[in-house]
Amino acid sequence: MAAAIEAAARGCEVTVLDESVRPGGQIYRQADPRLPGTEFAEPTELARKKRLLRRFNEILHAIDYRANTIAYAAFGNGEIHVQVEDRTEVLKPDAVVLATGMRERAIPFPGWTLPGVMFAGGAQAILKAQRTSPGRIAVVAGCGPLPIVVASQLTRAGTKVAALASLRSPLAILRSPGGVWHGRDIMREGLRYGSSLLNAGVARLTGYVPIRALGNERLEAVQLARVDEQGHVVPGTVREIACDLLAVNYGFIANSELAAMAGVRIRHDPDGGFWLPETDQEGRTSLPWLFAAGDTAGLRGALVAESEGTIVGAAAASAVRTVATSDALTDAIAARRRYSRFARVVRETLTVPVALWRTATDDTVVCRCENVLLSELRSALDSGHHSLNAIKRHARPGMGWCGGRMCLHSVAVLAELHAGVAPGKMMTPRPMARPVSFAALAQQKRTVAP
Amino acid sequence: MSARFEFSFEGRPITAHEGQSVAAALLEAGERCLRIDEAGNAKGAVCAIGVCWECRCSIDGIPDTRACVTEARPGMIVSRQHGLSPCADP
Numbered sequence: 001m002a003a004a005i006e007a008a009a010r011g012c013e014v015t016v017l018d019e020s021v022r023p024g025g026q027i028y029r030q031a032d033p034r035l036p037g038t039e040f041a042e043p044t045e046l047a048r049k050k051r052l053l054r055r056f057n058e059i060l061h062a063i064d065y066r067a068n069t070i071a072y073a074a075f076g077n078g079e080i081h082v083q084v085e086d087r088t089e090v091l092k093p094d095a096v097v098l099a100t101g102m103r104e105r106a107i108p109f110p111g112w113t114l115p116g117v118m119f120a121g122g123a124q125a126i127l128k129a130q131r132t133s134p135g136r137i138a139v140v141a142g143c144g145p146l147p148i149v150v151a152s153q154l155t156r157a158g159t160k161v162a163a164l165a166s167l168r169s170p171l172a173i174l175r176s177p178g179g180v181w182h183g184r185d186i187m188r189e190g191l192r193y194g195s196s197l198l199n200a201g202v203a204r205l206t207g208y209v210p211i212r213a214l215g216n217e218r219l220e221a222v223q224l225a226r227v228d229e230q231g232h233v234v235p236g237t238v239r240e241i242a243c244d245l246l247a248v249n250y251g252f253i254a255n256s257e258l259a260a261m262a263g264v265r266i267r268h269d270p271d272g273g274f275w276l277p278e279t280d281q282e283g284r285t286s287l288p289w290l291f292a293a294g295d296t297a298g299l300r301g302a303l304v305a306e307s308e309g310t311i312v313g314a315a316a317a318s319a320v321r322t323v324a325t326s327d328a329l330t331d332a333i334a335a336r337r338r339y340s341r342f343a344r345v346v347r348e349t350l351t352v353p354v355a356l357w358r359t360a361t362d363d364t365v366v367c368r369c370e371n372v373l374l375s376e377l378r379s380a381l382d383s384g385h386h387s388l389n390a391i392k393r394h395a396r397p398g399m400g401w402c403g404g405r406m407c408l409h410s411v412a413v414l415a416e417l418h419a420g421v422a423p424g425k426m427m428t429p430r431p432m433a434r435p436v437s438f439a440a441l442a443q444q445k446r447t448v449a450p
Numbered sequence: 451m452s453a454r455f456e457f458s459f460e461g462r463p464i465t466a467h468e469g470q471s472v473a474a475a476l477l478e479a480g481e482r483c484l485r486i487d488e489a490g491n492a493k494g495a496v497c498a499i500g501v502c503w504e505c506r507c508s509i510d511g512i513p514d515t516r517a518c519v520t521e522a523r524p525g526m527i528v529s530r531q532h533g534l535s536p537c538a539d540p
Contacts, residue, residue: 019500021521026499032469032521034453103501115482115494122498125518130474131467134495217492218482244482368496368504371489401503401514406496435503435514 001025001056002309003097003293003316004063010317014063015093017071017082023056024049026101026121027302029128037131040153042189052306073431074262078289079448081431088440092448095316097283097291098259099309102252102273102299103405107352108366108374109359110212116219120150120249133157135245139222141210142249143167144350145190150247152193155200162241164197165208165224167250167356168349176345183342186303211238211359213246222246231353251350252299253409261429262290271351272299274409275426283312291316299350300343307335357413366414367407369400377411381419388412388427398427401435457526466522473498473505473517476528484517488533507531 001016001023008014016023024030028049031039039046066084073081080091104119111117118134120142126134127150137160140151151164170190173180180187197204205224211233212223226237254273260266264285265278276298283291293312294305310332360366362375372395380395388411391397397411398404404411408427415421456463459476466475473495476484483492484505495505500519508529509515517528 021519034469035467103499104497113491113493115484115492118495119497122496125498126474126477126495130470132470132474132478134474134477134498136480218494365491368493368502371487371491401506402501406502 001052001099002306003099003291003313004309005055005059006310006313007097007317007320008059008063010314010321012317012320014059015091016063016065017069017080018065018067019070021067023053023065023067025099026125027305028052029125031129031131035131039131040127040156042192044185044189048302070434070436071258072434072436074258074290074433076263076287083434083436083440086437086440087443087445088436089445090448093289094320095289095291097293097309097312097316098277098296099293099305100255100258100296101305102254102295104249105251105253105274105352105409106248106406107250107356107359108364108407108410109210110361110364111215111219112210112213113365113368114213114215114219115217116215116244117213117246117248120146120247123245123247124150124153127153127157133159133245135159135243135247137162137243138245138247139163139165139210139224139241139243140247141165141208141222141224142251143352144249144251145170145346146249147247148190148197149193150249151202152196152200154245154247155196155202159245161197161200161202162243163203163205163224165205165210167207167209167227167352169206170194170349173345173349176348179341179345182338183345186339186342205239208237208239209356209359210246210248214240219244219246227353227356229353231355231358233359250352250356252295253405254296254299255405256296256426257403257405257429257433259285259290259292259296260426261431261433262287264290266426269298270413272347274412281311282315283308284315289319291319299347300340301346303339304336304343307332307339311336354413354417357410357417360414366410367397367400367404369402369406370396370398372397372407374414377414378418381415381421386415386419386421387425388415391415392427403433403435455522455524457522457524457528459528460530464522464528470522471518472507472509472520472522472526472528475522476517483530485530486532490533 070083208224211225214221221242226234259277277292279297385394453468485493496502498518505517506514
């Protein structure tokens with residue numbers, strides 16, 4: 001949104017491709033205006049959301065904003081292939097800014113496929129956009145700030161949060177007072193969420209992670225166990241808690257498939273988004289027409305994304321046309337610097353020890369779409385299939401509906417854990433980045449020469 | 451205030467708000483299992499943002515429709531998919 005605003009201000013013709021029904025992305029996701037009820041977020045967060053959406057609404061008349069539009073392929077020649085309902089279209093703009101954001105990082109454990117086990121951000125999306133709660137009695141778990149926020153918002157929505165299990169104490173962040181100071185406004189928000197949990201009497205389990213979800217056809221209880229600093233389960237610490245919702249988040253994985261498909265150089269950053277396009281300070285990738293902004297270029301959160309969107313939007317505009325006016329980007333650069341310092345501290349809380357992937361047992365599903373069990377993955381590794389491409393061809397993880405978004409990072413980590421394979425290289429991303437029907441492919445509009 | 455209406459899930463009436471997704475209305479009604487996969491496992495909503503495809507249902511006869519990104523409409527007919535077939539009795 002910020003990149004579109006800036007590029008439009010610099011005189012570019014801007015098209016925004018949005019997978020959602022309405023603007024906002026994940027963080028500023030908007031509910032349907034017809035829905036009753038209120039938001040469960042802090043007023044300061046809602047004020048930021050309102051401010052950015054207002055700025056975006058002001059340029060809507062001047063840009064080509066396309067809702068419900070999926071970019072399913074990007075090629076080295078600059079073509080972007082998009083799907084809208086039962087049609088597809090090939091676009092070839094002069095510059096492309098990828099602001100594809102992140103998805104949640106899952107760690108497979110026995111029972112994690114049971115209905116009722118959700119991502120914490122998924123539970124939040126239901127709260128945010130649907131104004132309802134996905135559960136009646138919840139256990140919230142994981143690391144970093146999201147589980148705290150989601151646990152608090154669940155209590156506000158009337159869900160009983162039976163426990164909030166955190167990999168490490170959220171107070172550990174105070175060990176870096178300098179970084180915290182740069183994000184003091186966001187920290188205050190976090191403290192308000194934290195204190196609302198204390199007021200609601202939510203039990204806190206520090207150092208605990210979910211090791212097994214129990215239930216028949218649906219979640220009925222979760223087993224949590226304490227883990228040591230290295231992520232190994234401490235024997236004799238298992239606790240079982242009855243619940244119908246387990247909301248879990250272990251950080252994020254970048255949506256970098258389109259960047260990789262276009263052929264940009266990719267770097268590996270395990271806790272900052274896993275596979276990321278290499279970018280410079282202005283979001284340039286190794287392809288001159290392709291830019292990446294915000295979390296797509298490395299996990300740093302919504303405030304960095306907003307200021308970086310402005311910076312990258314300006315750089316993309318310069319790549320397209322000679323801009324007569326070059327308004328200073330001083331404010332955006334300062335904001336990005338400040339919140340990047342805070343983001344570095346927050347990222348420490350999202351460091352996940354590799355041993356947590358040992359909670360998966362041989363009969364645990366690793367790839368949900370294709371029902372690939374850990375035992376099958378291990379036999380593929382034992383047979384010498386070590387690269388992600390080879391593992392995929394042999395055992396099928398990543399070949400299902402989600403295109404590997406849920407499991408491939410885990411496959412890489414498990415390959416490292418069980419076969420000592422360096423997880424570095426991404427699976428070769430090929431079209432379609434999302435499932436597209438043949439009918440939609442048959443109805444293709446192409447305004448540019450191939 | 452938005453209107454309320456009903457749609458059907460596995461033949462049962464489900465109440466939804468205007469503007470709500472199929473998945474949200476089902477969760478609110480206490481329905482957790484939205485699909486039985488090829489291995490016979492019950493599956494429900496996971497990411498709720500259209501990424502994981504776990505909540506895909508048969509909606510008005512169209513299989514593999516994600517409940518989390520499909521707006522509920524009055525009179526919709528939603529059913530669980532079983533494996534690769536769009537419903538229990540194809």
